[in-house]
Structure formats: structure tokens, C-alpha cells
Amino acid sequence: MAEESPPERLVYAILGWLLARSAGKALNLRELTFEDGSIGRWLRPDIRRFERAVDLKTREIRRVDAARPDAFGNRLMVEMTVRTLAAYRALIEAGVERSCARKLVADIGWNIYSKMLALYSWPFRLITRDPAKRISRTIKALLWFPFNPRGAPGYAVQHWEADGNTYTHFTHCPPQSFVRALIASGDDRGDLEAFRESWCRYDWPGADILAGDGARGHYERRQTLSHGDGVCDMCWRGLGEGQ
Numbered sequence: 001m002a003e004e005s006p007p008e009r010l011v012y013a014i015l016g017w018l019l020a021r022s023a024g025k026a027l028n029l030r031e032l033t034f035e036d037g038s039i040g041r042w043l044r045p046d047i048r049r050f051e052r053a054v055d056l057k058t059r060e061i062r063r064v065d066a067a068r069p070d071a072f073g074n075r076l077m078v079e080m081t082v083r084t085l086a087a088y089r090a091l092i093e094a095g096v097e098r099s100c101a102r103k104l105v106a107d108i109g110w111n112i113y114s115k116m117l118a119l120y121s122w123p124f125r126l127i128t129r130d131p132a133k134r135i136s137r138t139i140k141a142l143l144w145f146p147f148n149p150r151g152a153p154g155y156a157v158q159h160w161e162a163d164g165n166t167y168t169h170f171t172h173c174p175p176q177s178f179v180r181a182l183i184a185s186g187d188d189r190g191d192l193e194a195f196r197e198s199w200c201r202y203d204w205p206g207a208d209i210l211a212g213d214g215a216r217g218h219y220e221r222r223q224t225l226s227h228g229d230g231v232c233d234m235c236w237r238g239l240g241e242g243q
Contacts, residue, residue: 008072008075012079015076016055016058016083019054019083019108020051020054022108022109022111022112023047023050023054023087023108024051025111026104026107026108027042027047027050027104028047030107032096032104033096033097033099034095034096034097034100035092035096035097035098036095046094049094050090050091050094053090053093053094054083054086054090057086057087057089058083058086060086061085061182064178064181064182064185065181065185066078066177066178066181066182067152067174067181068153069150069153069154069155069174070150070154071146071148071150071154072146073145073146073147074146074147074148074150074154074155074174075174076146077146077147078174078175078178080175081175081178081179081195081199084194084195084198084199085179085182085191085195087105087108088101088102088105088189088191088194089189091105092189098190098193098194101194102190102194102198103197105194105197105198106197106198109198109199109202110198110202110205113202113206114202114205114206114209117138117209117210118209120138120141120142120210121138121209121212124138131210131211131212131213131215131239131240132164132238132239134210134211134212135166135207135210135211135218135236135237135238136161136166136236136238138210139159139166139210139236140159143159143168151172152177153177154172154174155170155173156170156171156172157169157170157171158171164237164238165236165237165238166235167233167234167235168232168234168236169231169232169233169234170225170231170232170234171225171230172225173225173226175195175199176195176199176225179192179195179226180192192226195226196226196227199226200224200226203219203234207219211238213240215239215240215241215243216240216241217241218236218237218238218239219235219236219237220234220235220237221233221234221235
């Protein structure tokens, strides 16, 4: 990856601080399963060692030769992916069993991602009670930043609305492409599975946050890039289950 500009370094430092706070919170609450079959909890010194390991892994993973998107928002999503993988690898190198590490990383990321979605959708929850309009307007805001589509190596997406639903069909996803570039470098730790269990599963509960009507089932996707499909065919439904 290319060298960051000073503003990017500042934003990435803030992101690192947020992720460290989220990780500390999750690790304080979670019982861990280790590769040797033992179960236990980390204390504060263990968490500090993990945080230092994440910093080291972040610098290592950034060296992967991957295409750099033009748009800053796209690069920010790649940086979040780098740190997701760094946390996952730091956990498994500390002896945490892989499925436990994947779930923990998903919880750490969701703590931040869900707050981002709530912040983006907050103005639209104030001005309309219609979940379809809330979803539509929030998706448009997200496609302005950070998912603004510039085409590969950035996000490539088709966006339209019909029958109260919003559709976003992504044909290129920089975070997913970065994970595949890391794997192609010859060092695979189950990174794609860790990415899929976190990033690719956030959309279902995320859509319910955007709708903000107390219902579930506002999202559908039949194909996923990280599964090897040619598109993430996302449908954001205005009406959830039971409505």
C-alpha cells in the first residue's frame, strides 16, 4: 500500500484508538477458547500485549502489494480491513482458537460499524418515520462517503430504487480485494473466513438500524463477492418481517 498523507495518518490514528477501545471492552467481557482446548479470560496485561501485537501486525499487513483506491473513503475502508486482519492474526498467534478469534473480531468491528450506521441514519430518523425513506436516504449518504463508487480499484456499484426497496449491486469491493491480495501473497491464516464472518454479515442487522422501525428482515443478499460470486446483490427492504 502507498504511503499515507498526514491527514490520513491522523484519521488512521483515531481509528486505531477507537478499535483499541472496542477491543479492550470486548476482551474484558469475553471468555476465550484457546487452541490447546483450555478456556480462560485475559487480564489487563494480556490485553496490552494484544494491542501492541495488533500495531505490529497492522504495519506488516500494510506492506501487501494491493491496488490503492483513489477515494479517501474507500482507502479508509481498506485501512479498517487491515486492522481487522491484524486483530485476527494477533489473536490466533496468542493461541486463541480460530473460530473464537473470528467471533471476537466480528464483535470488535460491529461495535464501531453499528455506531457509524446509527450516526449516518440519525438525521433521516428525525425527519421521516418511513423506513423505506430512511434506508434510501442513508444509503445515498453512504455512497457519497465512504463507499463512493469510483470503479475498481475502488468500489464499483449499481444503485437504484423500485417498489419501496433500495438496491446496491457491488461488483468490486476494495476491502474484499485486499484480503484476497493478502492471501495471494502466500500467507493465509483463514483471513477470508474472518473477513466474511465480520464485514459480510454486518449488513443484515445494519439494515434494521437504518430502518429504525423496530422490525427485522430489511435486508437480502443472495450472492457475495467474498464467496466467489461476481456481485454482492444487496436488496434493502423498506418493509421488514411482520409488516
